[in-house]
Amino acid sequence: MSFENLGLSKPLLRAVKEQGYSIPTPIQLQAIPIIIEGKDVLAAAQTGTGKTAGFTLPLLEKLSQTEPKMQKKQIRVLVLTPTRELAAQVAQSIKTYGKYVPYTSTVIFGGVGINPQLATLRKGVDIVIATPGRLLDIAGQKGIDFSALECLVLDEADRMLDMGFIHDIKRLMKLMPHHRQTLLFSATFSPEIKKLASGLLHSPTLVEVARQNKTADQISQVVHFVDKSRKRELLSQLIKTKDWRQVLVFTRTKHGANRLTKQLEEAGISASAIHGNKSQGARTKALASFKANEIRVLVATDIAARGIDIDQLPHVVNYELPNVPEDYVHRIGRTGRAGQSGEAVSLVCIDEHKLLFDIEKFIKSDIKKVHIEAFTPDPNIKAEAIQNGRGGGKRQGGNSRNSPRSNSSHSNNGGGRDGARSNSRNRNSNRNRNRSEG
Ligand code: AMP
Numbered sequence: 001m002s003f004e005n006l007g008l009s010k011p012l013l014r015a016v017k018e019q020g021y022s023i024p025t026p027i028q029l030q031a032i033p034i035i036i037e038g039k040d041v042l043a044a045a046q047t048g049t050g051k052t053a054g055f056t057l058p059l060l061e062k063l064s065q066t067e068p069k070m071q072k073k074q075i076r077v078l079v080l081t082p083t084r085e086l087a088a089q090v091a092q093s094i095k096t097y098g099k100y101v102p103y104t105s106t107v108i109f110g111g112v113g114i115n116p117q118l119a120t121l122r123k124g125v126d127i128v129i130a131t132p133g134r135l136l137d138i139a140g141q142k143g144i145d146f147s148a149l150e151c152l153v154l155d156e157a158d159r160m161l162d163m164g165f166i167h168d169i170k171r172l173m174k175l176m177p178h179h180r181q182t183l184l185f186s187a188t189f190s191p192e193i194k195k196l197a198s199g200l201l202h203s204p205t206l207v208e209v210a211r212q213n214k215t216a217d218q219i220s221q222v223v224h225f226v227d228k229s230r231k232r233e234l235l236s237q238l239i240k241t242k243d244w245r246q247v248l249v250f251t252r253t254k255h256g257a258n259r260l261t262k263q264l265e266e267a268g269i270s271a272s273a274i275h276g277n278k279s280q281g282a283r284t285k286a287l288a289s290f291k292a293n294e295i296r297v298l299v300a301t302d303i304a305a306r307g308i309d310i311d312q313l314p315h316v317v318n319y320e321l322p323n324v325p326e327d328y329v330h331r332i333g334r335t336g337r338a339g340q341s342g343e344a345v346s347l348v349c350i351d352e353h354k355l356l357f358d359i360e361k362f363i364k365s366d367i368k369k370v371h372i373e374a375f376t377p378d379p380n381i382k383a384e385a386i387q388n389g390r391g392g393g394k395r396q397g398g399n400s401r402n403s404p405r406s407n408s409s410h411s412n413n414g415g416g417r418d419g420a421r422s423n424s425r426n427r428n429s430n431r432n433r434n435r436s437e438g
Contacts, residue, residue, distance in 0.1 A: 001023070001024060001029055002022070002023065002024070003016050003017075003021070003022075003024055003028075006024060006028070006029070006032040006033055006036075006057075007032065007033055007036045007058075007061065008032065008036075008057055008058075008061050009061060009064060011064075011099075011100030011101050012057055012060055012061060012097060012098075012100070012101065014099075014100055015096060015097045015098070015099045015100055016053070016057070016097065018099070019096065019097075021053070024050075025049055025050030025053075025054070025209075026049070026209040027043065027045045027049045027050055027051050027054040027207065027209045028050050028053055028054045028057070030207045030209065031043060031051075031054040031055060031058070031207050032054060032057055032058045032061075033058075034058075034205050034207070035055060035058035035059065035062070035181075035183065036058045036061050036062060036065075038062070038181055039181070039203075039204070039205050040181060040182050040183065040201040040202050040203065040204040040205070041055075041183045041184070041201075041204055041205050041207055042184050042197050042201055042204040042205070042206050042207070043183065043184065043185045043186070043206075043207040043208070043209075044186060044187070044188070044189055044206075044207070044208040044209070045185055045186075045187070045207070045208075045209050046187045046329065046330075046333050047156070047187065047330065047333040047334075048333045048334075049209055051155075051185055052089070052090055052093045052155075053093060053097060055079075055153055055155075055183055055185065056090070056093050056094050056097050056098070057097055059077050059127075059151055059153070060094070060097060060098045060101055060103065062150070062151070063076060063077065063101070063103055063126060063127075063150075064101055064103075066150070073104070073123075073124025073125060073126065074124060074145060074147065074148035075121075075125060075126065075127070075128050075144065075145070075146065075148065075149055076126050076127065076148055076149065076150045076151070077126065077127040077128070077149075077150065077151045077152075077153070078127075078128050078129075078130065078146070078149060078151070078152050078153070078176075079127070079128070079129040079130070079153040079155055080130060080131070080132055080135070080152070080153065080154050080155065080160065080169065080172075081129065081130070081131060081155045081156060081160075082131065082155075082156050082159040082160045082162075082163050082165065083131065083159075083303065083304075084109040084110070084111060084131060084280060084283070085283065085287070085304070086155065086156060087107050087108070087109050087129045087130060087131055088107055088109075088284075090107075090129045090155060091105060091106070091107035091129045094127055094129065103126040103127060104124075104125045104126050104127070105125060105126065105127035105128070105129065106120045106121070106125045106127075106128055106129075107128075107129045107130070108121075108128060108129070108130035108131070108134055108135055108138065109130065109131040109134050109280075110131060110133055110134040110137075111279065111280040112280050114134070114137065114138065117134075117138065117143075118138065118141070118143045121138065121143055121144050122143075128144070132160065132165045132168035132169055132172060133165070133168055135168075135172060136168045136171055136172055139171075139172065139175055146175050146176045146177065147177060149176050149177055149180055150180055150181060151180060151181040151182070151183070152176060152180055152181070152182045152183070152200075153182075153183045153184075153185070154169070154182070154183070154184045154185065154186075154196075154200075155185050156185060156186065156187065157184050157185060157186040157193055157196065157197075158186040158187055158188050158190060158192075158193055158326070159187075159330070161190075161192050161193065161196065162324075162326075163303070166196070169196075173200065182200050182201050182202070182204075184196070184197050184200065184201060184204070187326070187329060187330060187333075188326055188329075219332050219333075219335055219342045219343070219344050220342070220343050220344070220368075221332065221343075221344045221345075221346070221367045221368065222343070222344070222345050222346070222367065222368050222369075222370050223345075223346045223348050223356065223367050223368065223369045223370070224345065224346070224347055224348070224369075224370055224371075224372055224375065225348055225349075225350075225369065225371070225375075225377050226347050226348070226349060226372070226375045226377060227349055227350075227375075227377050227378055227381055228349035228350075228351065230375055231319060231320075231347045231349065232260065232263050232264075232267075233375075234347060234372065234375050235249065235260075235264075235317060235319060235347065236264065236267045236269060238317075238345065239264075239269055239296065239297065240269070244296070244314070244315050245293065245296060245314075246290065246293060246296065246313060246314060246315065247296060247297045247298070247314075247315040247316070247317055248290075248297075248298050248300060248305065248313060248315070248316045248317070248334050248335075249271075249297055249298070249299045249300070249316075249317045249319050250299075250300055250301070250302065250305065250316070250317065250318050250319060250320065250322070250331050251299060251300075251301060251319050251320050252301070252302075252320040252322065252323070253301065254273075254275040254276060254277050254301055256319075256320065257273040257274075257275050257299045257300065257301055258273050258275075260273075260299050260319060261273040261297075261299045264297055264299070269296055269297055270294070270295040270296050270297065271295060271296065271297035271298070271299055272286040272289060272290065272295050272297075272298055272299070273286070273298075273299045273300070274286045274287060274298055274299070274300045274301075274304045274305070275300065275301040275303070275304045276301065276303055276304060278304075283304065286298060299319075302322055302327045302330065302331065305330075305331065305334065313334050313335045313342065314335060314342060314343060315335065315342070315343050315344075315345065316331060316332050316334050316335045316342065316343070316344045316345070317344075317345045317346070317347065318331060318332075318344070318345070318346035318347065318348075319347055320347075320352070321346060321348060321352045321355040321356060321359065322355070322359075323355065323386070325355075325358050325359045325361070325362035325363070326362070328359045328362070328363070329362075329363065331344070332344035346367070349377070350377060350381055350382070350383045351383050351384050351385070351386050352386065353383065355386070
């Protein structure tokens with residue numbers, strides 16, 4: 001099956017060919033014809049499956065097949081994304097695939113000046129890619145008119161819910177015409193996502209490419225058990241001895257990301273951190289240097305890394321396991337993209353055994369454990385409860401929010417046994433934290 005059979009016109013096929021894509025990915029095969037037909041779509045597609053082209057190509061096709069309803073240029077397609085990075089990336093895809101079609105697009109997100117965005121919208125644009133918070137601000141200032149909207153896309157909808165965007169999305173929905181096509185993409189189908197979908201979509205076609213809660217098959221996953229205090233040493237050693245040139249490393253907290261970046265730099269490994277406390281300019285610069293192979297390691301928190309698209313990223317390291325098993329799938333989805341092979345290495349200390357157990361349960365398979373002799377964990381070290389910066393400090397270990405240790409993941413109170421409950425607590429506190437990062 002080739003792109004020629006999917007109902008795309010010549011200018012789009014030309015752009016696809018220039019990208020070097022010869023075979024549509026499964027999501028593209030399924031979604032492109034249905035979207036061109038005008039149906040609502042509920043798609044379970046993880047990142048790395050080619051989903052962005054899966055919706056941007058047919059939407060560009062549809063725009064070219066129908067005349068705008070109004071004379072003045074008004075927004076016809078809106079793509080909502082959870083993060084600025086993903087918004088920028090979708091906008092780039094639209095530019096790439098839409099190179100030979102005459103449509104205009106703009107990207108709208110927070111953290112940068114609002115006035116240029118308002119000015120662009122006033123001039124008129126066909127496609128808007130936006131994060132919900134800033135778009136709602138703009139709508140509040142009557143800076144955008146949705147009356148000609150033909151299609152709404154919710155990209156990475158599960159993450160938008162995790163980040164607490166549900167109310168912003170609902171408010172935006174009220175401003176949109178009822179008659180429109182809606183596409184919802186999500187890596188997982190939680191009950192919350194199903195509820196959101198049932199309220200927004202009309203008789204959607206279900207498109208499912210990767211089995212639910214499964215990690216991409218072509219990613220090789222490995223766990224090394226190591227003491228928490230020796231993780232940095234092991235990471236430096238892996239990078240140096242295996243000569244890893246481009247590694248995305250995940251930490252749980254912004255503070256942890258900064259600290260690890262500094263330590264790697266001190267060990268002679270070029271690194272940069274990317275997280276929500278960094279300005280948009282600093283995030284863009286770090287990502288660009290990483291993509292250009294100017295720095296070897298990009299240290300990221302889950303939210304900041306969301307939507308990062310780096311072709312053929314060879315290595316992802318979980319320096320700390322995520323509290324939420326879904327985040328493990330998102331993290332390792334950064335490697336082994338669109339058929340490429342990739343490697344995901346997790347450094348797991350004794351405190352994280354419960355998290356590992358939850359992740360393996362979630363992905364429904366055991367991750368290979370590889371013992372590294374020189375880093376055999378000290379059997380005398382006891383597990384400590386994991387804590388995530390804000391919120392949990394007082395409850396678990398008596399640390400206050402301002403305590404020097406409150407951001408460093410651990411309290412003195414032993415036992416990961418109540419991990420499930422503490423995870424759900426952490427998840428809620430993540431929601432609040434994440435919201436400020438988007
Ligand atoms: P996505 O899942 O949209 O983030 O896309 C993942 C990566 O796959 C991106 O880097 C795309 O450039 C790439 N890609 C998308 N479609 C194809 C295709 N048909 N063949 C090869 N690579 C693709």
